Amino acid sequence: MSDASVASSNENEARQATTAGQSATMESFSYNDGIVRMFVTATIVWGLVATLAGVLVALLLVLPALFGGLENSVSALLSFGRLRPVHTNAAIFAFAGNSIFAAIYYSTQRLCKCRMWSDWLGQLHFWGWQAIIVAAAVTFPLGMTQGKEYAELEWPIDLAIAVVWLGFFGGNFFMTLWTRRERHMYVALWFYIATIVTVTVLHVFNNLVVPVGLGKSYSVYAGVQDALMQWWYGHNAVAFFLTTPFLGLMYYFLPKAAERPVFSYKLSIIHFWSLVFLYIWAGPHHLHYTALPEWASTFGMLFSVMLWMPSWGGMINGLLTLRGAWSKVTSDPVLKFFVVGITFYGMATFEGPLLSVKSVNALSHYTDWTIAHVHSGALGWNGFMTFGMIYWLLPRLYQTKLWSKSMAEWHFWLGTIGILLYIVPIYAAGITQGLMWRAMDDLGRLQYPNFVETVQSIVPFWWFRILGGGIYVTGVLMLALNATMTWLNRPSKYEVQVFTAPRLLGGYQDAPIPKSKLEGVPVIEAALTIDRVVKMDWHRRWERLPLQFTILTTLAVIVASLFEIIPTFLIRSNVPTIASVKPYTPLELAGRDIYVSEGCYNCHSQMIRPMIAETQRYGEYSKAGEFIYDRPFQWGSRRIGPDLAREGGRQSSFWHWEHLNHPEQSSPGSVMPSYRHLLTERLNFGEIQKRIQAVHFLGAPYEQELTDAEAMAHKQAEAVAAEIIAQGGKVAYEGKLIKDSTAIALIAYLQRLGKDLFRVETPALAVEKPIPFVEAQVPTAVP
Amino acid sequence: MLKDVFSKLDYSSFEEIALVIFGLSFLAIVWGALRLKPDATKRFGSIPIEDAVVDPWEGAKK
Numbered sequence: 001m002s003d004a005s006v007a008s009s010n011e012n013e014a015r016q017a018t019t020a021g022q023s024a025t026m027e028s029f030s031y032n033d034g035i036v037r038m039f040v041t042a043t044i045v046w047g048l049v050a051t052l053a054g055v056l057v058a059l060l061l062v063l064p065a066l067f068g069g070l071e072n073s074v075s076a077l078l079s080f081g082r083l084r085p086v087h088t089n090a091a092i093f094a095f096a097g098n099s100i101f102a103a104i105y106y107s108t109q110r111l112c113k114c115r116m117w118s119d120w121l122g123q124l125h126f127w128g129w130q131a132i133i134v135a136a137a138v139t140f141p142l143g144m145t146q147g148k149e150y151a152e153l154e155w156p157i158d159l160a161i162a163v164v165w166l167g168f169f170g171g172n173f174f175m176t177l178w179t180r181r182e183r184h185m186y187v188a189l190w191f192y193i194a195t196i197v198t199v200t201v202l203h204v205f206n207n208l209v210v211p212v213g214l215g216k217s218y219s220v221y222a223g224v225q226d227a228l229m230q231w232w233y234g235h236n237a238v239a240f241f242l243t244t245p246f247l248g249l250m251y252y253f254l255p256k257a258a259e260r261p262v263f264s265y266k267l268s269i270i271h272f273w274s275l276v277f278l279y280i281w282a283g284p285h286h287l288h289y290t291a292l293p294e295w296a297s298t299f300g301m302l303f304s305v306m307l308w309m310p311s312w313g314g315m316i317n318g319l320l321t322l323r324g325a326w327s328k329v330t331s332d333p334v335l336k337f338f339v340v341g342i343t344f345y346g347m348a349t350f351e352g353p354l355l356s357v358k359s360v361n362a363l364s365h366y367t368d369w370t371i372a373h374v375h376s377g378a379l380g381w382n383g384f385m386t387f388g389m390i391y392w393l394l395p396r397l398y399q400t401k402l403w404s405k406s407m408a409e410w411h412f413w414l415g416t417i418g419i420l421l422y423i424v425p426i427y428a429a430g431i432t433q434g435l436m437w438r439a440m441d442d443l444g445r446l447q448y449p450n451f452v453e454t455v456q457s458i459v460p461f462w463w464f465r466i467l468g469g470g471i472y473v474t475g476v477l478m479l480a481l482n483a484t485m486t487w488l489n490r491p492s493k494y495e496v497q498v499f500t501a502p503r504l505l506g507g508y509q510d511a512p513i514p515k516s517k518l519e520g521v522p523v524i525e526a527a528l529t530i531d532r533v534v535k536m537d538w539h540r541r542w543e544r545l546p547l548q549f550t551i552l553t554t555l556a557v558i559v560a561s562l563f564e565i566i567p568t569f570l571i572r573s574n575v576p577t578i579a580s581v582k583p584y585t586p587l588e589l590a591g592r593d594i595y596v597s598e599g600c601y602n603c604h605s606q607m608i609r610p611m612i613a614e615t616q617r618y619g620e621y622s623k624a625g626e627f628i629y630d631r632p633f634q635w636g637s638r639r640i641g642p643d644l645a646r647e648g649g650r651q652s653s654f655w656h657w658e659h660l661n662h663p664e665q666s667s668p669g670s671v672m673p674s675y676r677h678l679l680t681e682r683l684n685f686g687e688i689q690k691r692i693q694a695v696h697f698l699g700a701p702y703e704q705e706l707t708d709a710e711a712m713a714h715k716q717a718e719a720v721a722a723e724i725i726a727q728g729g730k731v732a733y734e735g736k737l738i739k740d741s742t743a744i745a746l747i748a749y750l751q752r753l754g755k756d757l758f759r760v761e762t763p764a765l766a767v768e769k770p771i772p773f774v775e776a777q778v779p780t781a782v783p
Numbered sequence: 784m785l786k787d788v789f790s791k792l793d794y795s796s797f798e799e800i801a802l803v804i805f806g807l808s809f810l811a812i813v814w815g816a817l818r819l820k821p822d823a824t825k826r827f828g829s830i831p832i833e834d835a836v837v838d839p840w841e842g843a844k845k
Contacts, residue, residue, distance in 0.1 A: 111830060186830040255831045262831075265824035269816040270809075277808055281801065295797055302798050306805070539815040540823065556808075563801060 027503060030496050031109045035122040037397050039102035040390055042130060044480050046094035047386070049137075051473045053087040058466050061640065062459055064673040065664075072677040077141040079673050081599030085140045085152045091378060092150060092241060094133045099386040100245035101129070101169070104192050106393065107252040108173065111189055112180030113501060121172040128164035132157055144215035147596035147632045148230045150237050151206050155217045158207045165203070170196045177546040181501050185543050187268040191248030193546070194276050194553050198240040201557060206233035212694045213687075216593070220698060223627030224291055224575050227635055231286040232561065239279035242377065246385050247275075250318050250342065253389050257334045263320035267313055269539055274310035276553060278303050280560040285356035288365065289609035290635060291624035296564055297358070304356030311349030318342040333408040337388030340416060344380025348373065363438070366605055366639040368458065369430030372423045379419045379472060387411065387479060394486045399494055403485035407478050415475040421468030429461035438613040446616050451642040452669040459671070578625035580759040583700040584752065586688045586709040587716040591749030593691065594742050596632065598675065605636035606645040606753065619646035619754065626757055629700050641672055646754030653720055654727035656747045657738070678743040679733050685740075688713050717744045720751075 060066055060080045067075045076082075109116055116122055135157050139145075145152040153161070173196060177189065206229050209217035221229050255262050262268060284292060284300030319342055322329065329335040351373050355364050364370060395402050402408065436454040439447035448454050516531040542549050584592060595601075608614050610621040622645050627633055651659070655666060661679055663672040692709040696702045705712060721739035724747075725731055731738065738744060819827075 107831070182830070184827060184830065186827065188831070252831045255828075259832060261825070261828040265828035266816040266819060268828075269819075270813055273812045274809060277805060298798055299801065302802070303805075534814065535818075537815070537818060539812070540819060543827075559804075560801075563797070 025502060026500050028498050028500050029115050030498050032105070032116050032119055032122065033397055033494070035116065035119070035126060036102050036106045036393070038126050039098050039105060040393060040397065040483075042126070043095060043098040043102055043386060043390065044476075044483055046090055046098055046133065047383075047476050048473070048480060050087060050090035050095045051469065051476050053083065053090055055466060055469045055473055057083050057087050058462065058469055060673065061671055062462050062466065064671045068674055072680055075674075076143075076677040079598065079675070081602045082141050082143060084602045085145060085149075085599060086137055088150060089136050089140070089152065090133070092237070093136070096242055096246075096378075096382050096386070097129065097133075099382070099389070100195070100241075100249065101125070102393070103249040103253070103389055104173065104245065107188055107248070108176055108192065111182060111186045111252065112176055113182045113499075114176065114180050117172050117175035117179055121168050125164055125168035125172065128160065128168055132160050132164060135160070139215065142215070143597035143599075145597060145599060146207070146209065146217065146219065147599075147601060147634065148206070148219070148226075148234075149601075149637060150234055151230065154215055155207065155209050155211050156214055158203070158209075161203060162200070166196070166200045170200065174546065174550070179503070181504055183504055183544050185546060185549065186251070187262070187265070187272060188248040188252040190272050190543075190549065190553070191244045191251065193550050194272070194557075195240050195245045195248070197550060197554050198236060198244075198276075198280070198557050201554075201561075202233045202236050202240065206230060210694050210698060212690050216691075218631040218691075218694050218698060221631070222698070223630045223633050224293075224624045226631065226633040227287055227290065227627075228284065228292060228296065228565065230633070232280075232283040232565065235283035235286060236280055238377075239275075239282075242382055243279070244275070246345075246382060247271075247314055249385055249389055250314075250338070253392060254318055254321050254338050254342075257332070257338060257388070257392050258322050258325045258328065260321055260323070260325055263317050263323065267317045271310050271314045271317060273556070275307075275314070277556045277560065278307050278310060280557050281564065282307060282356065284564065285361065286637065287635075288356075288358050288361040289611065290607050291622050291627065293624075299564060301356050301358055305353045308350065308353050311352075312346060315342055315346035315349070318345075333405065333412050334388045334392045336409075336412045337384045337391065337415075340412075341381055341384030341388060344376055344384065344419075348377035348381055351376070362609070362611065363434040364430060365609075366637065367430035367434040367437075368426045368461075368638075369434065370637065372426035372430055375426070376419065376423050379415075379422065383419075383472075384415065387415070387475075390479065390483070394483055398486050398490040400486060400489045400491065403482050403489060407482050411475040411478045411482070414471050414478070418468045418470075418472030418475060421471060422465050423468075425461040425464035425468070429458035432461075433458050437617070438611070440613070444612075446613065449617065451617070452667055455640065455671055456669045575624045575628065577628060578623060578757060580761075581626055581628060581756040582759075583629045583695070583702060584749070585716055586692055586705055586713040587720075587745050588749045588752050589691060589695065590683060590685075590688050590713060591745035591747070594678065594746045595634065595749055598678075600644075601634045601636040603636075603638065603640035603672070605639050605643045606633075607635040608643055608645045614643070618643045620757065622754075623757065626754070629695070631695065631698060641670070644750065644753055648751045648753040648755040652723075652727050653747050653751060654724045654729045656750055657724050657729055657743060660743050660746070675743070678746060679738070679741055680736055681742045682736070682740050683713075683717070683742045683745050685710050685713055713745075716748055720744050720748050 057080055060078075060083065064080070067078045070078070105116060105122065132153075136153055139154060139157065140152065144154050146154060173192065177185070177193075208220045210220060211217040219226050251262060251268060281303035282300055284296045285304045286300070288297050288301070290297075319339070322335070322339065325335075329339055354360055355370070355373060391402065391408050433454050436448045436457060441447050513532055514535040516528050516535070518528050518531050542552065583589075606622075608618045608621045615621055626645075627635075657679070659666040659672075660675040663670045663674060689709040692700075692702055692705050696706060717739045721729075721731075721737075721744055724738065724744075729738065733741070
């Protein structure tokens with residue numbers, strides 16, 4: 001953009017000012033591209049980290065003993081359960097996050113015709129966000145997690161996110177809108193507004209917790225309510241972190257790259273509002289056939305199916321923007337990335353509603369089908385839109401030619417092949433496993449009663465995933481090389497363009513209210529008013545009013561949310577309590593915390609759906625009232641291992657001990673890694689009292705536990721250890737008494753799971769005495 | 784009080800009510816979008832590729 005063009009473009013403002021008797025002072029400004037360069041670099045770096053972490057966790061599934069030879073303390077840091085959140089969070093918040101920041105910082109300045117409001121806030125935003133990512137990469141392997149997918153970060157980091165996201169980023173963005181020189185807000189800006197507002201609401205409400213230390217907290221929600229909040233958050237994180245900002249990116253960078261205006265501006269208006277209004281209702285489709293109330297589940301399905309309409313409207317709008325420019329696609333890698341990225345958006349948003357249909361979901365849920373769906377969106381839509389944007393930006397940001405266009409072409413083809421090699425086998429794996437779980441023989445019995453058999457049948461597909469993922473990573477490496485070489489060829493000093501334009505003036509008069517044709521006609525006043533109102537260009541007015549636009553967007557999001565959330569929280573009948581369901585004992589609570597910390601929910605669900613194949617395999621289906629003390633809920637979303645909702649009493653405690661030590665021996669063919677570090681780690685009994693009090697504060701009816709939690713935990717640990725010894729176990733393991741190990745607490749928790757539903761109050765005299773833990777068995781000098 | 788109100792609601796019709804709310808909002812938005820004049824949509828749609836600042840006020844005058 002030249003100086004002259006901006007100056008002449010604001011002639012209208014100047015003319016209006018003269019008319020209104022105000023003076024229009026011309027101002028000089030330049031864009032802050034330094035911050036865009038920083039975010040682009042971070043996107044590439046974290047893109048590499050996220051995809052490499054993905055390949056690593058994929059390897060751990062086929063080679064569960066990969067880190068088995070390492071020291072206990074080291075292998076504990078590298079288990080699948082702890083590393084998977086590193087991969088998912090790096091992909092979402094580090095790679096995609098930095099990508100949308102780069103897009104927003106670049107496009108907002110150009111769309112508003114002004115520099116970002118504060119360079120300092122930009123710097124604080126950048127470094128704050130990178131610090132949050134590093135904190136995530138450190139705390140997850142250490143087992144600090146809230147145990148909710150994509151919301152794993154513990155409360156101190158959550159607080160930092162709120163400050164950096166809303167305070168630094170949101171503040172800077174909205175102040176830039178406020179001080180803009182372009183009166184009309186382009187559609188990309190609407191999507192950015194929706195992103196900032198909604199992510200703030202989602203993040204704050206899903207992460208309300210009671211802290212019990214810097215690295216541990218309990219959710220204020222429990223069971224069904226926690227599940228609803230989590231998937232309201234989880235699904236809308238996909239919607240408002242991985243979709244709306246990328247649609248903003250599409251609406252800005254695609255017309256730029258194609259040098260054509262967006263196909264239909266009217267369609268973009270309908271696209272935006274429909275998407276914002278519909279997406280927010282769809283979360284409960286993640287909880288079909290669970291203990292969530294039926295009406296909420298149906299809500300989720302209904303609005304998910306309706307999402308087809310705006311999603312495809314957006315895709316069509318994007319692809320048709322290239323009308324008359326398809327010849328460019330053959331020679332321009334940027335457009336190639338955009339075309340395939342938008343196509344994957346269309347595919348993923350076709351598949352999403354399909355998966356939300358209950359009958360389809362009954363087959364797909366808990367299988368790899370969901371993983372394939374997510375990766376077609378993440379690698380295809382988010383990845384390719386990001387790559388297209390970066391290749392378009394590199395020459396402009398570094399003011400030199402792209403180092404190698406042919407390498408960008410190679411990246412495109414390798415990326416496309418990599419995605420297909422990843423998702424096609426994983427779709428096959430998901431459908432295969434889903435069908436095996438429900439297969440029945442002629443006598444109505446499970447055809448594959450051994451869960452491990454269903455896992456082993458899909459292991460070959462997992463190898464293909466590693467191949468596809470590896471190829472995709474190679475493409476990202478090529479991008480990193482291309483970006484580095486382009487950067488090396490940059491000029492010694494960047495040329496900074498200076499523009500001149502007046503500020504927007506206050507007191508802007510909008511179009512007058514139109515006259516009604518009904519004036520003079522004998523009708524009631526209300527008819528005249530309605531006629532005038534419908535003739536007003538409402539949307540056109542809103543598009544000039546950032547505050548009103550933001551309020552309307554917030555309303556669209558909040559109304560829909562409250563429609564689902566308030567009834568679930570206020571009505572007791574939605575979560576019927578069960579008299580026999582009691583809070584966890586102090587030791588079981590400690591064991592549950594270990595279960596959460598190890599990320600067991602990444603492979604095991606705790607939710608038996610009311611289907612014959614599930615009840616035959618796992619037992620009585622789960623009831624909402626069974627989870628009222630579960631903070632956080634641990635229903636899971638994938639079954640790499642079997643469901644554990646009714647695990648209590650299915651195996652002996654000694655079996656669990658051995659299983660944690662050598663899973664492949666007690667379950668031949670299992671892909672679970674060894675958790676032998678739990679056998680040697682000492683349980684911090686002193687911490688338990690504090691945790692019991694926190695859970696009591698949230699509503700768990702404890703009495704004696706409030707003062708004697710530590711002693712009670714010791715007593716139960718001795719009883720569990722004695723049971724293990726009686727069943728063939730040893731008093732000590734690697735020189736340490738087993739009764740003090742973290743494994744004992746975890747086993748106590750596992751042995752409790754799902755038993756309360758069938759608990760019958762036994763008369764005091766009939767209570768069977770636990771096996772005593774005989775101190776005499778313990779040698780004074782432990783071998 | 785809020786609790787009393789919600790406890791008296793019939794959840795079986797929530798889907799239909801939600802559909803009606805969406806339907807009305809959708810119709811209002813479509814109405815608003817369709818009322819935009821072609822010259823205005825053309826210029827609004829060109830904002831990212833045009834260096835010039837688009838002035839919707841001028842468009843409205845035509």
